Amino acid sequence: MEPLDFSGGTVFSERGRLYTASLCPGKRIYGERLTAVRGTEYREWDPRRSKLSAYLHCGGKEFPFKKDGKVLYLGASSGTTASHVADICPEGKVFCVEFAQRMFRDLVGTCETRPNMMPILGDATKPEEYSMFVDSADVVYQDVAQKRQADIVCNNMDAFGAEFGMVAVKARSEDVVAPPEKVFAASEDRIRERGFQILDARPIEPYEKSHEMIVFRRRA
Ligand SMILES: C[S@@+](CC[C@H](N)C(=O)[O-])C[C@H]1O[C@@H](n2cnc3c(N)ncnc32)[C@H](O)[C@@H]1O
Incomplete structure (x- = not known):
């Protein structure tokens, strides 16, 4: 997970997909994929939904x-x-x-x-x-x-x-x-x-x- 430099460390990228660090681990809002990395849960941010x-x-x-x-x-x-x-x-x-x-x-x-x-x-x-x-x-x-x-x-x-x-x-x-x-x-x-x-x-x-x-x- 690499933070996007212009986002002030709030948006992350991995293999062409974007993520935000979830404020509410374990909970999906719209069926998005959740990924845990070193104790932080990230939610995939779908460009077709947002x-x-x-x-x-x-x-x-x-x-x-x-x-x-x-x-x-x-x-x-x-x-x-x-x-x-x-x-x-x-x-x-x-x-x-x-x-x-x-x-x-x-x-x-x-x-x-x-x-x-x-x-x-x-x-x-x-x-x-x-x-x-x-x-x-x-x-x-x-x-x-x-x-x-x-x-x-x-x-x-x-x-x-x-x-x-x-x-x-x-x-x-x-x-x-x-x-x-x-x-x-x-x-x-x-x-x-x-x-x-x-x-x-x-x-x-x-x-x-x-x-x-x-x-x-x-x-x-
Ligand atoms: C394209 S959807 C928004 C999707 C959302 N921004 C997202 O990315 O998850 C547009 C929404 O704007 C609402 N809307 C349209 N005109 C509005 C207005 N004048 N005031 C408040 N909401 C409005 C509609 O009811 C609809 O839910």
Whole structure:
């Protein structure tokens, strides 16, 4: 198990597969493979189940998560990726926002396995509705398949004073007919207009079709 140097020792690689060190040994969240090495249990991080893992598999190296970081995670679903983010930030906190009741029920179960995950039933387009649960965030990570993805993530960055943002843009959710590259360019432009600097932007194919991961930070 070799730590990825840019991850601050939080993400590991072995024979082309990625892993995080499990905060809750013995427990699988989505049927992932568990491997024990010298007293630490690692969970395989599947790029076909997680766009953040797909970004790393596609060569992405902008990784704003810190061991003690606070992350606002928008579109947590049942907590697959969020559980790996919780492994990455063992001394921090992951605020997990999800608006679908059915997914939220599963998310609550996932959060029970990790004391640093907090489930929030809320709509990412209305940060004021969950501001009482989130004091601040260092990073906003967003994976919601709907329109105006760039504005939603920027509104949350502003609401919680976050320095870094990461958004998985699904082209088809913005415009079903436009070429994905056009949608990605428009999302990047909008993020710049909102006062942020793009650190990296890359498609995450073949793991997710017509998706791009954009990593950005507040301009000084
Ligand atoms: C692609 S799934 C997320 C998968 C998850 N990020 C993962 O990697 O494990 C998108 C999720 O966003 C949720 N969602 C969509 N729009 C939302 C909104 N405005 N507020 C909160 N959740 C939203 C959907 O209910 C769905 O569960």
